Amino acid sequence: MRMLSLRPWVNSTGRxxxxxxxxxxxxxxxxxxxxxxxxxxxxxxxxxxxxxxPLIGSLMDLITSKGFDKENSYRYFMKLFQIYGxxxxxxxxxxxxxxxxxxxxxxxxxxxxxxxxxxxxxxxALKKARYINPxxxxxxxxxxxxxxxxxRVRSKVQAPVLKPQxxxxxxxxxxxxxxxxxxxxxxxxxxxxxxxxxxxEELSKWALESICLVALNQRVxxxxxxxxxxxxxxxxxxxxxxxxxxxxxxETGLKLWxxxxxxxxxxxxxxxxxxxxxxxxxxxxxxxxMQEKEANNSDYQPNMVEQLILEPGLSHKDVITFMxxxxxxxTETTSxxxxxxxxxxxxxxxxxxKLQEELDxxxxxxxxxxxxxxxxxxxxxxxxx
Ligand code: HEM
Numbered sequence: 001m002r003m004l005s006l007r008p009w010v011n012s013t014g015r016x017x018x019x020x021x022x023x024x025x026x027x028x029x030x031x032x033x034x035x036x037x038x039x040x041x042x043x044x045x046x047x048x049x050x051x052x053x054p055l056i057g058s059l060m061d062l063i064t065s066k067g068f069d070k071e072n073s074y075r076y077f078m079k080l081f082q083i084y085g086x087x088x089x090x091x092x093x094x095x096x097x098x099x100x101x102x103x104x105x106x107x108x109x110x111x112x113x114x115x116x117x118x119x120x121x122x123x124x125a126l127k128k129a130r131y132i133n134p135x136x137x138x139x140x141x142x143x144x145x146x147x148x149x150x151x152r153v154r155s156k157v158q159a160p161v162l163k164p165q166x167x168x169x170x171x172x173x174x175x176x177x178x179x180x181x182x183x184x185x186x187x188x189x190x191x192x193x194x195x196x197x198x199x200x201e202e203l204s205k206w207a208l209e210s211i212c213l214v215a216l217n218q219r220v221x222x223x224x225x226x227x228x229x230x231x232x233x234x235x236x237x238x239x240x241x242x243x244x245x246x247x248x249x250x251e252t253g254l255k256l257w258x259x260x261x262x263x264x265x266x267x268x269x270x271x272x273x274x275x276x277x278x279x280x281x282x283x284x285x286x287x288x289x290m291q292e293k294e295a296n297n298s299d300y301q302p303n304m305v306e307q308l309i310l311e312p313g314l315s316h317k318d319v320i321t322f323m324x325x326x327x328x329x330x331t332e333t334t335s336x337x338x339x340x341x342x343x344x345x346x347x348x349x350x351x352x353x354k355l356q357e358e359l360d361x362x363x364x365x366x367x368x369x370x371x372x373x374x375x376x377x378x379x380x381x382x383x384x385x
Pocket of ligand 1: 118120122142143154211325326327329330331333334337
């Protein structure tokens, strides 16, 4: 929907008017080609899409679509793109009208044009769970907030989060997570070399372990099938998985949690509270350790979360909320992308061989990943992009 509200914002001088994060109207020069593209945008009423009825919206089209499969809903959306073109409008009961974008170039334009004051409507259930809990003081974190509250936190976290230097702090431990994952996968293979369990779930554990290494500053042992019941790692892993599943489930379907606290919404709330308490304890422990490290080591460099704790514009609750957000924000995005990437590499043996050659050349001596290794891996980087 964002794209559709752009046309009235371009004034006669070819400058783009938009609202700054502080809420004033400002103007920004934009290149001529952008103006041309913006002015050709259709108003929302003219965006093509399946027939939309009062109350049920375009649900009828979805229900009557031959072979619709909830687990493979992308097939339905691809069919819509084939019928209506690369920009399609749909509306489902209880949800806002959605405009689906097929081309990455169009998505890029929308993200560029709205980057100063994005308005997202994702993870509404997470927002509600935080708003009804007095601990959060009506501050729900950057994944769900918009406008000034989003910018207040975003402007303070982005430097530590995006600093390339910070990657190096985690490199060795992150490499170990992946080595442990590979070890586990090789043990899960049968005599024909095939994986005997759900590989996507394994990738999800790898992503969760990697994210928790940063967000919770610790290994949570996702790969250990025999974590003692009730142990702290087991509670964290369970809470993180429940939170992610509950967020996903609350985001789709009828959203009855808006009317009463459904079982899934309660699971979301409870798992979020477990993770919040865990992060609180982690922050207190890190604060103590930081003082010791500073006293004992003059070369001590704080890691990403430590930098957030030291940031004067962020309260402890801001940091804790952000740490919790990294878990649903970073886990499935990473594992799903890794799955697609591995699939594409497997389908392209030539690319796979070239990647292997480059990585063997850089990592061949078995001494592990280090920051010098990252520089020469040009082909690997391009494969990821
Ligand atoms: C390939 C993997 C990833 C993809 C495709 C991805 C995609 C995205 C997208 C599209 C957004 C913008 C959402 C919006 O504006 O509504 C976003 C935001 C965000 N992502 Fe990721 N992400 C990935 C990995 C990660 C990881 C690993 C983390 C954390 C460790 C993370 C944390 C976040 C956070 C905190 C935001 C909110 C930023 C803000 O609102 O200012 N993401 N991600």
